[in-house]
Structures are given as C-alpha cells and as structure tokens.
Amino acid sequence: MTDFKPNARRAATGHGVWLQRTPSPTAARRVFCVPHAGFGAGVFGNWPEQRHGIEFLPVELPGRLSRFADPMPTTFGELARDMIAGLERYLDVPFAFFGHCWSALLAYEVTAQLQERGGPTATRLYVSSQQAPQDGPAGRMLGMDDTQLAMELESTIRAQGNKPYPELVSIYLDMLRADVEISRRYVVPEPPRVSCPITAIGWTDDCEVPPDQMGGWPVCGDTAFKLFAGPHDRFIDAPPELVKTLCVGMYDRG
Template sequence: MTVIGAGAWLTRKPSPTAAGRVFCLPHAGYGAAVFGSWPERLRGVEFLPVELPGRLTRFTEPMPGSFGELAHDMIDGLGPYFDVPFAFFGHCWSGLIAYDVTVQLEAAGGASPTHLYVSSQVAPQDGPAGRMLDMDDADLAAELESTIRSQGKEPHRELVAVYLAMLRADVELNRRYVVPEPRRVTCPVTAIGWTDDDEVRPDRMTGWSACGDTTFELFEGRHERFLDAPPELLETLCAGIPTRV
C-alpha cells in the first residue's frame, strides 16, 4: 500500500466553503485533465477531478495491482475532504473504482458517500467487459493514435508509448476485477447510459440493481459525451448531494 497526501490526488485544493463535493474519476488511459471543460462548482457543489497514479504529476508512481488497493489508497488521500456531503462519479472503467471506494468506505463505518454515480459501465458481477480487453498493444496504440488525431493533433511515437503503458496497466486492472457476488451499498446508485454509446449499451447496465438501490438515467450522446459537461449530467450529480445552498 502506498499512502500519499491529498495534494497528489487532486488537481486543485478543495474549497473550505463548498457545501458538497463530487469526486470525478477519469476513464482508462486518461488523467484528471479530461474534466477540463467542467465547471469548478455548481450551486455550492464542487466538482473535484481525481488524479490517479501514473498520470501527469504522478507519472512515476505505479498503478496498484487491484481496484481494491487503488480504492484503499484513494481513501487515505482524500479522507480529509470527506467533511461535507460527497459523492463519486466514475465513467466506464473508473465506475468500478467508484464502486470499490464506496464499498470500502461503508464497510469502515466512517464518512460515506451520499451517492454513487456510474456512467457507461456494466455492474461488477457482469464483467470484466470492454472491447479493449481483447486488444494487443498494437491495437491499443492504434486506438490512442486515433483519439489524438480526433483532437486535431498529430500523435508522436514517444508520447503514444507513454500512454500505451498507462492504458495497458488500466486494462489489466479491469481484466483482474472479478466479482461473482457484488456487495450492496447502502447509498443510492445512479447508473447513467448514453443513447449513442457503442462501447457500453445502456441495456447492459441493468445489473447495477444488484449493487444497491439503483436509478437509471439515459442521456443523449455518445460514449464520451460526459467530457463536454452536459448540463443534465451536472444537474443529476448535484441532485444527489444534500446541501443547504
């Protein structure tokens, strides 16, 4: 286990005046910068992107060997900021991390999230799932290059190699995550699907009902529309945080 301060896990210091917090976890192969289009705060609730090991300022840190270890380390790092109502949002791969963090916090009996949000991810007992599980390194590199070009940039071999190592580590974490019988969480769960998602169809997410009291939401858009900070998504996240603001 690696114990690291909250400063390593967050891209900015949480506001002492926040009425609530949503910790936002990036999807596989990416860092906290994917939430660059998101506002810092909405109606007193602040959105805090979480930086995972192996990314940007944490580039030299190895990814833990399991989601459980990663969740444990994350709790150690973020614990000081569980002093107001908080929730976790995870998209695709990171939805499983958000679930594991919630399970561990509830089992510990201390501060626990008021809500768990999972987007574009099958329930733990229905995985491991995802098209990248069947990709070799050449396929993953091609995927990265395509993503970089879609952003109007030209991929550089050295940069692709760096991101390939990160993405491969993330994919292998997913492969090792096998949960035959999920533990039910006591906080509400919202499973979010997207109408044009060709990665994880919304009808594959029904298994989340076995993980807790689950509400299903369906929003317009493709698999990665969350990057654009859709208003309906942000409103849903804020609705699960009880505040007086």
C-alpha cells in the same frame, strides 16, 4: 473485497497528489471525478469547478500526468484503498464519486470500501457507461494487443482535437495497458450492496457499453437510471443535463 491484496506501501496524500487543486473550505458538497482508463484528471478540463455549492474535483490517479513516477496498484482493491487514504481529509462534507467506463468500477469499489470501514459514506455513486461488477470483466479492450490499443489511443487523442505524437501515445499506452489488466482481474460475482443511492448513466449512441448492458446495477444498491443523448465519451464536454443530474442527486438521497 474479492480482489484485495495487502499492500505495505504508504499511500501518498495531499491535494498536490490526488487532487490538482485545493478543495474549497466553503464547499457544501463535493463530487470526486475519476478519469477513465488510460487518461488523467485533465479529461475533466471542461467541467465546472463549482455549481450550486457543489465542488467538482478531478482525481489524479497514479502513473498519470503529475504522478508518472507513482506505481499503479495491480488491483482495484489496492487502488481504492490508496485513494481513500489520499482523499479522506476532504470527506468532511457530503460527497459522491463519478466514474465513467473503467473508473465507474473504481468509484464503486471506493464507495463499498468506505462503507466497510464504518467511517464517512458517500451520499451517492454515479456510474457512467459501465456494466455492474458482477457482469464483468467485459469490454473490447480486454482482447486488444498493444498495437490495437495504440490505435485506439490515437483515435481518442484526435477526437479531442490533439495530435497523437508517438512519444505521447507510448506513455499513454503503458498507462492504458495497466488499466486494462486491472479491469481483467476485477471479478466480483457477489458485489456488496452500497447504502447510498446509485445513479447509472447511459448514452444513446454508446457503442462501447450500450445502455441495455447496464441493467445489473440494482444488485449493487438502489439504482436510478438516466439516459442522455450522445456517444460514449460525451461526458468529457460536461453536458448540462449530466451536470444537472449530478447536482440534483447531491441534494436528494432518494
């Protein structure tokens, strides 16, 4: 991939690192849910653990929550490689990746790298509120300084019903800045096409990434578009129509 750099670090593995709970050995399918910029696996706290035999597994990325001490790679290529190493033991049933905004690009990169490796490949890729790789890097946070990013974090924390304590904002600011810089480096003018279907999900009231900016995803693979009511971060609430779409897609390769 265009931004890949060799990395001698050994990727950490195990459900206690990349996953917050042990995957069920009886799950028929798995959807790995990747948190968006500046946040950890807890953002999927409202999501079901299983639905219709499909297990939803939030992924914990480096530098977050239980992984504060783990260094964050500097490119999506490195991060995707480490994530594959950490999750590969759980790719023994049909699986997919769900990414929202920033993490949609990581979900795509992981899916593409798995295909390049020639091992197990994803059943489907779900991308929400994000432009296709060849149309970026894009996003208003790319032009924000730390003060503006901190204000953004405070607003998001309040919207989730929590108090933006300065210590908490400071921790998340470092994480968000690192994520923004990874996005800035992700330049993919000719993205490889993935063999699995892509479901591109837009939101009617999304002021961050309006749905009409997501039209480039067919370059990356066969793409179906879904539009749901709500603002940019409505995915946090696990809307029934979103969960249903993910479940249906896991049993339909068309």
